[in-house]
Amino acid sequence: xxxSALLKSSLAKKYWMSITGLFLxxxxxxxxxxxxxxxxEINRETAHGFNEYAKFMSENPLVQIVAWVVKIAIxxxxxxxxLLTMQNNKARPVKYKVENANANSSWFSRAMMPxxxxxFAFICIHLVNFWAEMHYGSIPTYKVRGEEYRDLYTVVMKxxxxxxxAIMWISIYILGMVALAFHxxxxxQSAFQSVGLRHKKYTPIIEKIGYAFAIIVPLIFALxxxxxxxxxxx
Amino acid sequence: MKLNLRIxxxxxxxxxxxxxxxxxxxxxxxxxxxxMLDELxxxxxxxxxxxxxxxxxxxEGICGMCSMFINGEAHGPDRAITTCQxxxxxxxxxxxxxxxxxxAAAFPVIKDLVVDRTAFDRIIQAGGFVxxxxxxxxxxxxxxxxxxxxxxxxxxxxxxxxxxxCVATCKNSSAMLFVSAKVSQLALLPQGKVERQERVLNMxxxxxEEGFGNCxxxxxxxxxxxxxxxxxxxARMNREYLKASLSSEK
Numbered sequence: 001x002x003x004s005a006l007l008k009s010s011l012a013k014k015y016w017m018s019i020t021g022l023f024l025x026x027x028x029x030x031x032x033x034x035x036x037x038x039x040x041e042i043n044r045e046t047a048h049g050f051n052e053y054a055k056f057m058s059e060n061p062l063v064q065i066v067a068w069v070v071k072i073a074i075x076x077x078x079x080x081x082x083l084l085t086m087q088n089n090k091a092r093p094v095k096y097k098v099e100n101a102n103a104n105s106s107w108f109s110r111a112m113m114p115x116x117x118x119x120f121a122f123i124c125i126h127l128v129n130f131w132a133e134m135h136y137g138s139i140p141t142y143k144v145r146g147e148e149y150r151d152l153y154t155v156v157m158k159x160x161x162x163x164x165x166a167i168m169w170i171s172i173y174i175l176g177m178v179a180l181a182f183h184x185x186x187x188x189q190s191a192f193q194s195v196g197l198r199h200k201k202y203t204p205i206i207e208k209i210g211y212a213f214a215i216i217v218p219l220i221f222a223l224x225x226x227x228x229x230x231x232x233x234x
Numbered sequence: 235m236k237l238n239l240r241i242x243x244x245x246x247x248x249x250x251x252x253x254x255x256x257x258x259x260x261x262x263x264x265x266x267x268x269x270m271l272d273e274l275x276x277x278x279x280x281x282x283x284x285x286x287x288x289x290x291x292x293x294e295g296i297c298g299m300c301s302m303f304i305n306g307e308a309h310g311p312d313r314a315i316t317t318c319q320x321x322x323x324x325x326x327x328x329x330x331x332x333x334x335x336x337x338a339a340a341f342p343v344i345k346d347l348v349v350d351r352t353a354f355d356r357i358i359q360a361g362g363f364v365x366x367x368x369x370x371x372x373x374x375x376x377x378x379x380x381x382x383x384x385x386x387x388x389x390x391x392x393x394x395x396x397x398x399x400c401v402a403t404c405k406n407s408s409a410m411l412f413v414s415a416k417v418s419q420l421a422l423l424p425q426g427k428v429e430r431q432e433r434v435l436n437m438x439x440x441x442x443e444e445g446f447g448n449c450x451x452x453x454x455x456x457x458x459x460x461x462x463x464x465x466x467x468x469a470r471m472n473r474e475y476l477k478a479s480l481s482s483e484k
Binding site for chain 2: 013
């Protein structure tokens with residue numbers, strides 16, 4: 001039974017939700033660190049630095065493995081979320097006529113599924129915009145000391161700066177980050193609770209760190225396209 | 235005061251049910267909520283109508299029978315009380331009060347506001363006990379040294395009256411607060427430690443089988459619980475279950 005217990009039971013689904021969620025939080029830190037240079041002053045050094053980073057990310061075998069683990073974690077987290085939601089809906093077939101849920105819980109703690117769906121849609125759009133473009137698109141190349149680099153930097157600058165739909169893309173990216181922020185405000189501390197990591201002394205600290213993380217990280221992500229647009233056009 | 239009531243009426247488990255409107259007059263602010271419903275039922279009986287079926291027993295907040303979802307909250311708007319401890323001074327003249335039964339697939343409606351909560355009993359039967367030989371050589375509980383903090387936490391968990399407000403309140407109709415309180419009160423004490431692994435595995439398995447939902451950690455259950463059972467218990471159950479599923483040979 002203990003085998004099936006770690007896969008099928010209600011608690012096991014929450015353990016997987018928690019583990020994949022915490023892993024994706026780590027991914028966010030790495031992803032943010034790699035993309036912050038996009039906000040630097042536009043010049044050849046920034047551009048080449050970023051393109052070197054992009055080349056490393058798309059060619060290093062270890063990074064490739066981690067990239068696939070991230071994709072699997074996202075899918076696992078999403079599918080697990082859908083399964084949990086389906087079970088939860090089945091557990092209450094008749095709804096209340098009057099329900100004052102705000103009296104006892106926050107709206108975003110109850111909206112993990114809708115926020116998750118928005119984030120998933122955002123990830124799909126984001127992958128089509130850049131990941132697919134980098135791997136399968138036609139990106140202009142240039143050579144430095146015999147090595148060929150794809151100029152992803154210029155593609156990003158055009159996309160958020162000069163593209164005729166730039167404002168629409170920026171809005172979508174901001175919306176995606178708002179959804180991520182609300183998902184994280186509840187999700188960060190919830191991931192610790194789900195695996196039983198709760199402590200009178202440490203839980204309040206985890207909650208504060210989670211709150212700060214949930215606001216600061218999506219905020220910086222959202223600032224990247226805005227800063228690019230201003231720099232390119234200003 | 236005069237109040238407008240919208241009460242869920244359902245003839246039996248297979249009836250689809252509907253909200254019906256009633257008016258009660260001369261309600262005293264000193265009355266309890268159940269006394270107000272008693273008056274309504276007396277009026278209905280005198281008019282030759284079917285009284286509203288609702289569960290109640292001790293009327294002093296310890297039996298956990300008076301399951302009612304009042305104006306969108308389990309046991310009404312006040313904290314840390316059951317419906318029988320809710321008083322009419324909490325309402326104003328002319329208020330409309332909507333009263334619904336607990337809503338959960340695992341708690342089917344029997345009639346009107348009465349639901350079947352025997353799913354909780356079956357979870358207890360699956361492991362919420364200690365197997366003690368009572369043939370005369372039982373060790374006196376006071377002879378076992380127990381850490382004060384553990385004794386206090388176990389006692390706090392044991393105050394759960396199994397009313398089902400946690401299930402009723404949870405957006406997922408999850409029974410985690412109830413089950414975790416029962417797992418905790420035994421896991422914390424030496425008498426319960428012997429069977430702690432099978433207990434948590436069996437009780438969670440039963441809970442899933444009964445069709446309760448999953449925990450989203452919204453914390454609504456803790457807020458609405460009449461006995462203020464803490465989310466600490468759910469975390470403890472999560473730990474117990476993780477350890478048990480990794481190490482139990484069952």
